[in-house]
Each structure stands twice: as C-alpha cells, then as structure tokens.
Amino acid sequence: MNGRLMRELEELGGEIRPASLKKCDEIIIDQPGFSATIALWGGHLESFIPAGQEDLLFQSSNPGGEGRFGRRHFGVPVCWPWFGAHETKNDYPAHGLARYFRWEFIEAGRFKNGDVKIVIRLASEDHPLIEEMWPLAFELRQVFRFSSKGFRINFSAANLSDKPMPVSEALHTYFHVSDNQTAAVQGLDQISYVDKFDNGSRQLQQGIVSPCDHMDRVYLSAPETCEILDAGLQRKLIIHTEGSNSTVLWNPGADIAKQRADMEDEDYRRFVCVEAANALSDAYEIPPGGIHQLKLKVKHKPLVNA
C-alpha cells in the first residue's frame, strides 16, 4: 500500500491489520457511530457494528478450510462470475472466483455528507489463476459506504473483453440474527421461488419466512426491498437492492452446517443469508466493454418502531 492511501486511511481513524486473514490484510474503520472491517481476501465486508449494538454481520467460529479454494462463511462474500456450481466444470469452486482472491485497496475518503468511503478492486489480470479459469478479462470494484445508520455496497463488474460475458452473481450477505428460529424475513409474500432443497420445485411464498431454518431458495423477479425482523435483538434490518432480480435465502440447518468446516454446531442458528443476486433464469450477459452494477443498502432500526 502506498503512502497516500495510508494517510487517507489514518485521516478516517482507520488502520490496516497486515496479513491477518488468509495472509491478506484487513482494513479496520473505527468511528464514533460504527466500526467496520473489510477483508481483502475475497473482498468481504466482514463486520459492521453500529455503536452500542451487535454486529449486523455473522462470522463463523473458525477460519475454515485451507487451500486455494478453502471457503469461509462470513460477512458479505462476493459470488461472481457464477452463482452456485459451475455449469460445466465440476472441479471449479462453488460461487465463482471473486471470494477466493486478494482484492486491492485503492481509495479511502468521505462522501460529501461525511459518510466513510472505501474502494477495493479485483482485476483478472492481477491473478494468473483467474485468467486461466475465466478467460474473459474483467475488473470488479466495490465501493463501501458507511455511516451510523448502516452500510452500502456498490459492486460493479466491467467486461474488458471483446465477447459477451455470461454472469450469475450474488452479494451473499450473512446477516447476524439472535436466533434463526424466531427471526423472520418480510417482503417476499406472493413471490415465486425455486426451492433447491426440494429438487428445484417452484413454490409461491405465503406471508413472512419464519423460522429461517434449512432453506435454500431463489426468489425470482424479487422486489428491491425486504426486511429481517429480529425480536431477540429488537432490531429490524432493511435491505434494499438495485441491479438484482433474484433474492436468495439460505440457512443450512443443523445437518448441513456440520459439513461446513468453519461452522460450529450452533453457528447456523445465528445467521440468515439474504442475498442480492441474479441467479438461475435471472442470469444475464455483460456486453463487450459494458459494466453491470449491483447495489446493496442495509439500514438498521429498532423493531419497536416498526
């Protein structure tokens, strides 16, 4: 990292924790209204803690699998350029490449209203293994915006190649909840979904989703806003997306969680994934030279004022 970036970060009261997660740096921002941590490994927003509250994001109990594609379930993994299993290559990792490679920290500063801004990027040309596995050149950027009210992620993908780029994707957010048995997701009533835990059958959502246990669902043509209601933390999380047609809800349930190396037995009770996605029939192509943006905005509010 250069001196300019270091100064910009220091002016925000930020610091770098060097080579601390999977041998990559973490960026820590500590402000009166919140603290946030970004892992350059995979470009995960790892933690966002509003002052006086519990983290909005979940982190699994241990760092997880070793090896090039050892994954960890925490924060906001970026699933790109494919969501789920690769269509033809069985030996390629699930959920694409972006969550396994080192991103570059390129900017720290403030928006006009004082919100904190951090920008990171991942370019295919920076990693020979990416170029080998995905021969279409790209540049990804994440612009993080933090304030005491919550966080935003503006994710953009630029197709630098001369061919159309097929993409399915997700900002696979692990929202921390007090208990998945009592937490609820509201806002998907009457939306049709593909139930991956029921052989991909099509279902229609009736009312709220609760408990948030053992579910793997892709809601297609989903609305831009939904909410997590957490009675235990007396907190409501308002999730707003742009550029995302699918909303994925995932919680592994007790049995599948046991197969995840980084999760302890009770970890699955402490999160629900609500993912801003373009998956299955919502997959699309970025034209040569084109850009696609996926935006996620998360605000927290007391549940009592719902």
Ligand SMILES: O=P(O)(O)OC[C@H]1O[C@@H](O)[C@H](O)[C@@H](O)[C@@H]1O
């Ligand atoms: O364990 P991973 O690879 O991070 O994936 C977690 C889950 O992510 C969800 O988005 C998928 O719909 C699930 O099928 C998948 O199991």
